[in-house]
Amino acid sequence: MPESPEIPESPEISESPESPSNIVQVWLTELDRTLQAGDIAAALDLFEDDCYWRDFVSFTWNIKTLEGKEDIERMLTATLDSVKPSGWVLAEPATGDAAKAEAWVNFETAQARGYAHLRLRNGRCWTILTTMQELKGFEEKKNFTRETGVSHVIEKGRKSWLEKKEEREARLGYEEQPYCVIVGGGQGGIGLAARMRRLGVPTIVIEKNARPGDSWRNRYKSLHLHDPVWYDHLPYMKFPEDWPVFASKDKIGDWLEHYTRIMELNYWSSTECTKAHFDEAAQEWVVQVIRDGTPVTLRPKQLVFALGVSGYPNTPVFEGAETFLGEQHHSSKHAGGGDWTGKKAVVIGSNNSAHDICADLWENGAEVTMVQRSSTHIARSDALMDLALGGLYSEQALANGVTTEKADLLFASLPYRILPAAQIPVYEQMAERDAEFYSQLAAVGFDLDFGTDGSGLFLKYLRRGSGYYIDVGASQLLIDGRVAVKSGQLASITSDSVVMADGSTLPADLIVYATGYGSMNGWLADLVSPEVADQVGRCWGYGSDTPKDPGPWEGELRNMWKPTNVQQLWIHGGNLHQSRHYSNYLALQIKARMEGIETPVFELQESHFTH
């Protein structure tokens, strides 16, 4: 990654003309020449017909994948004059051969320094990912440019770090308005706020819980991360090297709290956002919050919703549910633990939470039945680490020089159009490796899938954010019959049981609805207005035209980390990996606007499918 403020020079290339570095450098020189000459036709000759240019903010002030030469031509035509790309050089020696070369590349634009990943096939570009890394003149102060922390010229009226911090905290949101408000102080809001702080964007994070990390602490007792540690770092400060592979919810909660303090975020906990509207005259948001019981009005220029990928808990109302005499709650309210000895529990749902909660209830003595209403993709944690993540996010990957930052970019370097083709073989391997496991699951009546097209877990996550379980042990409970599984639809609920469509009855003292969450638009409709929610349109999914992700094709996640159809309103979220990576681009977009840099957005997405 480029270190501000210098542009690394191209490494010495003393290799043969057929070396991948030479091949790539020749290509880069040609790209540079044609783009600087404005000769788009010549530039397009450098691409294969089957080509993809994915851009994170550096050309498009958007998150955009251009597919094929026509798309690229349209993008270059629209952006070249203002972006003025230049200085394309290898950041390190390229790899591969004449047939297939791969390279990390530095470049710059009129406004920013960029970092790119490039794949050539027979000397022409198949994929290029261009990303903005820092705005010129607004670099983060770190390493060589870190602050001194104290003036060594002593003058009267010097204030200590603590005094300045306390004054700033007392002022911001009252005498002085933040440039940005982030609604939601979970992992997403915290990581984004850290980037804002580094960039000098005055920001307040609004969080209804009492302490940073409570959004994790408040979940069921047995919850651990289902993704391994290498995938989960926050920006700037990595977990220590003895951090467990799968941290428990409380440990993550504590880490988020320490991180928030260490990064000196303006984090308003015990604060609820009650309403927000855009003040057209002032061109700013008016955000009503209740802080520790006292109403406060904030007037930020930019408003970010970081309330999670999910909206409100989704609890389907089954006929007769109101007559149920036992306890019933949504999975988000399931605390875990307790003594359920001799009690019967029915868990409706078969994704991550459903499995974890079944295991939790079984561990605590309950007789548990999982009700599976639709087929589910199961990926065993070990297999996922070995086959799907290991090359990018593992101790071995680090040892191979694949830093977290590089892994994030490599992960992003295959556009969503071609990602499934790359993922399918992984899951074919997984099906083969764990064949016995899958047949045992099928034998107890569990309805399995690997995604519509066999592309597995990550694409299910991108398309619909649901439909899978990363097996961390609960599948074995199903296989062994320690937790029963019942596939099919629910008919109704009685005072003491769940009745299935096939007429069978599941006696129940407890019903847990692990039935997921609504659309992210729910937050917007509620906190701003249904009209604004409609104007933003559907969030998440990329128009794959697969179940729960209708077309048209978008090629990027809808509304995430990029301009929406509502001005100065942004959506942030995703898992720890996405929050870490994409918060960089969102923060740069907001910083550019604060500094009055022109940010012409190329082809703002259309909005549709609010719900």
Add this chain to the structure above:
Amino acid sequence: MPESPEIPESPEISESPESPSNIVQVWLTELDRTLQAGDIAAALDLFEDDCYWRDFVSFTWNIKTLEGKEDIERMLTATLDSVKPSGWVLAEPATGDAAKAEAWVNFETAQARGYAHLRLRNGRCWTILTTMQELKGFEEKKNFTRETGVSHVIEKGRKSWLEKKEEREARLGYEEQPYCVIVGGGQGGIGLAARMRRLGVPTIVIEKNARPGDSWRNRYKSLHLHDPVWYDHLPYMKFPEDWPVFASKDKIGDWLEHYTRIMELNYWSSTECTKAHFDEAAQEWVVQVIRDGTPVTLRPKQLVFALGVSGYPNTPVFEGAETFLGEQHHSSKHAGGGDWTGKKAVVIGSNNSAHDICADLWENGAEVTMVQRSSTHIARSDALMDLALGGLYSEQALANGVTTEKADLLFASLPYRILPAAQIPVYEQMAERDAEFYSQLAAVGFDLDFGTDGSGLFLKYLRRGSGYYIDVGASQLLIDGRVAVKSGQLASITSDSVVMADGSTLPADLIVYATGYGSMNGWLADLVSPEVADQVGRCWGYGSDTPKDPGPWEGELRNMWKPTNVQQLWIHGGNLHQSRHYSNYLALQIKARMEGIETPVFELQESHFTH
């Protein structure tokens, strides 16, 4: 640094026979052969007559410098049979040339893996530093060997991370005794406890203040670190890359608190150690503490005092001091801030605290006089960073591949006998570079020195722990006359003034005694017994036979981080750099004892000069 559990292989050496790597590898092979053959005479032939072998625990289970072949012979004769050194290989290519080569080396012993730094001159050893890095079979669990954090086999009775943590905290010190107790929870105790935790040594830290970091927070308001950030990291978790060069006391205090929580230390705050004695029958310590007002008796096998390099505040009693009607306090009680407009302050002392407090009082309106009773070494912060620390601890050093861990070892690689010769030119350069500054200071009557032998700040620190100020701005106040300086001895104190030996009078509303601290033995005498304090003997200083550091020559700091003459009693302390580095060796010594590994101490130091 070696990564557990594999021993890195020697790098491929395809260079000429005259390459430094080849020269060093030939030397290492010879050392390996002669030591494995027990042929000490032949091994000694590999050394220059003027040679130094410094060992941190790996050969001697002590911290020891052997000077010359006779010392080395005695050490090898005593240790070779039990230590069984082997596997000496280059950890990375050597540097230098045939005349002077320098190398990083991996080796192992029967008990441990080691890392060494070597300097050859014309093919023979001038200096070697051997250090223990990890005990075989008791490696820290990190990176490839980190813990999973959760079992993916679900069983009844699983406990969450939080439950286990809370149970452990409730049990340790009550139902279960810690193996080690550390008295003192400042930076030293915290860093050492983190290493103990990583090594699985049950440890409790006792700290009288309410929160980790209070030992910093409670100091005067304007206090900042006088050492730059690169020098100040704690073990395992480095400050973020945007950390200021000089952090304020409160920021450091907060960092220590977060660190303590993140490392999951058993940190008993608001707890005072009142008495400790050794139970001969049980061969363990009996440590009386008052925790939150309740007496608790701890019975650890090992007791570490980490109460700082200094003992109790040292306040000389001047004639008439009891008649003074203004405020008078020791520098450790000086809170800073406040309004001193129109008041006269006399600060007795001319070291770091005295300068900082003079500046603080001047900033807050006082008319300040510094009373300098003996000459003082002043090193300007910038000069110190550029000339003395920059090669090892700076952004540039990191860019050159000198990690913090390597810097610590390089710093240690010049034994104290030859360190002054290496330091003198640095301070000659400093005197030249800042000649005008020094002459301005002299012009206002400030009595300057650069140490007895001109070896400057770090050696003053090692020898006596006092006698200098790292100029972070206060010297300019003296030069400008904004703070007056009065050199000479005090005669007495009256109700409203300080009377000097020359008869002059300094009117005073406030007297601050920046008169330093007593010997570390003060703690021992008080908390254990005067007899035990005498048995341990003087701490700190290495017998340089310079002011405040009487001989005989020791060659290593007395009693620090190594076995003392009182069994199972250890002293830990030093600045952030020393605490970070030497805590590693202290932790390994204690871990070895816990695991019942034989730890024959080579030439335990004699004790003398208790006070």
